[in-house]
Amino acid sequence: MTMIATAESGGIALNGISLTYNRKRSTVSALQGIELDLAPDDFVCVLGPSGCGKSSLLNIVAGYLEPTEGTVLINGNEHTEPNAQVGVVFQHANLFPWLNIAKNIEFGVKMAKLPRAERKRRVNFYLDLVGLGQAGALLPHQLSGGMKQRAAIARTLATEPRIVLMDEPFSALDALTRESMQMHLRRIWLQTRKCIFFITHDVDEALLLGRRILIMHPNPGRIVQDFVNPVFVPEGEFSFSDARGGQAFAELRALLISQIANGSGNGS
Ligand code: ADP
Ligand code: MG
Numbered sequence: 429m430t431m432i433a434t435a436e437s438g439g440i441a442l443n444g445i446s447l448t449y450n451r452k453r454s455t456v457s458a459l460q461g462i463e464l465d466l467a468p469d470d471f472v473c474v475l476g477p478s479g480c481g482k483s484s485l486l487n488i489v490a491g492y493l494e495p496t497e498g499t500v501l502i503n504g505n506e507h508t509e510p511n512a513q514v515g516v517v518f519q520h521a522n523l524f525p526w527l528n529i530a531k532n533i534e535f536g537v538k539m540a541k542l543p544r545a546e547r548k549r550r551v552n553f554y555l556d557l558v559g560l561g562q563a564g565a566l567l568p569h570q571l572s573g574g575m576k577q578r579a580a581i582a583r584t585l586a587t588e589p590r591i592v593l594m595d596e597p598f599s600a601l602d603a604l605t606r607e608s609m610q611m612h613l614r615r616i617w618l619q620t621r622k623c624i625f626f627i628t629h630d631v632d633e634a635l636l637l638g639r640r641i642l643i644m645h646p647n648p649g650r651i652v653q654d655f656v657n658p659v660f661v662p663e664g665e666f667s668f669s670d671a672r673g674g675q676a677f678a679e680l681r682a683l684l685i686s687q688i689a690n691g692s693g694n695g696s
Contacts, residue, residue, distance in 0.1 A: 634657075
């Protein structure tokens with residue numbers, strides 16, 4: 429009952445999701461029995477060893493992949509194919525190299541057939557939000573990796589989806605850039621309070637960003653932990669390096685690392 433209520437009030441509900449991949453000689457139970465409720469302003473980080481079904485789950489929520497069983501409800505309606513309610517950011521920005529940054533961001537908004545003035549407003553608003561207010565006229569090759577990824581985030585946000593799905597969006601970036609991107613994303617979330625579903629294999633990243641943390645294990649892919657992050661800072665900006673140095677943070681990091689490792693061997 430609560431699941432439906434949340435989905436109807438603007439959130440997302442996954443009900444009994446299972447996914448089986450059929451291969452030539454075998455089948456893989458990539459996901460089994462996934463039950464999940466996301467509030468409209470959640471920031472959920474998903475942790476788990478490689479192969480536990482994180483990307484498969486994201487692809488189902490995006491509407492790219494049909495589950496073998498179960499349903500995805502967005503705002504109370506069944507979601508079965510990609511649409512503007514769900515935005516996705518991948519590991520690589522995939523900007524159009526021949527369009528400047530503003531035009532790249534406008535591209536998704538054009539698809540939504542919005543009037544020109546509203547398109548311009550959104551492009552400018554989201555460029556500013558990701559800190560690229562001065563970079564709209566540049567071409568992608570003139571941007572650093574972090575800036576490209578911020579442009580990709582702006583492009584997704586500009587379509588004003590209910591939920592933004594991110595599949596290890598910072599894992600291709602160097603450590604310093606990654607930290608600055610984490611800061612940016614936190615600021616963006618504080619300002620927009622969008623529902624963010626964020627896959628990472630970096631425990632620190634999950635602890636710094638996620639209001640809620642899910643841990644998945646493989647064989648079959650399933651959610652084994654779903655908890656409110658006790659070291660989450662609900663308001664304002666804070667020093668990530670100070671946070672990492674805290675005792676509660678260090679203890680939780682060690683615990684999560686061992687829980688993830690438990691899921692990586694034989695899938696027990
Ligand atoms: P993660 O993102 O956590 O690494 P994936 O969702 O990519 O996990 O994969 C989950 C499981 O499903 C793995 O065992 C993987 O090998 C398998 N898998 C993923 N995509 C396919 C596919 N297209 N065909 C067959 N098996 C797949
Ligand atoms: Mg993956």
